[in-house]
Amino acid sequence: MDASSIVIMEKEDGILSKEVASFKLEKGLNLVFKVFMEDEILNLFLTIDKEEVSDEEFEHIYEEYDFKYFHDKGYEIEEVDGYYNPIWVIKIPFSNEHTLMESIVNEVLDYHINELERVYNEF
Known part of the structure; x- marks a missing residue:
């Protein structure tokens, strides 16, 4: 069975201290490099879905x-x-409203997937 959720841990003084949420992802789990919450900000690190890219493709992306x-x-x-490989961190104000945050994370991943496809097709 494929994983379909992420667990959000709170980071305090550089240490992941406690679980604050978990979100079911519609797609794109393989693009999540890491994720944590710090100072009420969700830090969502996203990467690409390729094992290797050339220097030229890296720059293009x-x-x-x-x-x-x-x-x-x-x-x-x-x-x-x-x-x-390219990695971005998206910093999103954290809300305790679970449904809202889950929706935001899925929307961000959906945009990221579509944007990568667009960028790849231009190369």
């Missing part, structure tokens, strides 16, 4: 990925350096 959706929603997004 970073250059062409459109952040506008995230900015329009009021979320922060940053590229994360130091990894072989």
Whole structure:
């Protein structure tokens, strides 16, 4: 059986201390690099669905990925350096309303999947 959920742990002083939520994902679990909550912000790290990319493709993905959706929603997004494949962290204000947060995470993943497909098709 394939996994279909993520568990959100709270990070305090650099240590994951307790579970604060879990969300069922409609799709895209393989794109979640890691996730945690810190200072009432959900830090959702997303990556790509390819094992390896060339240096040229790596640069193309970073250059062409459109952040506008995230900015329009009021979320922060940053590229994360130091990894072989592209990784972004999306920072989303955390709400204790489970259904809302689960919906937001699924919406973000849906956008990410579609955006990767668009960027791949341009390469």
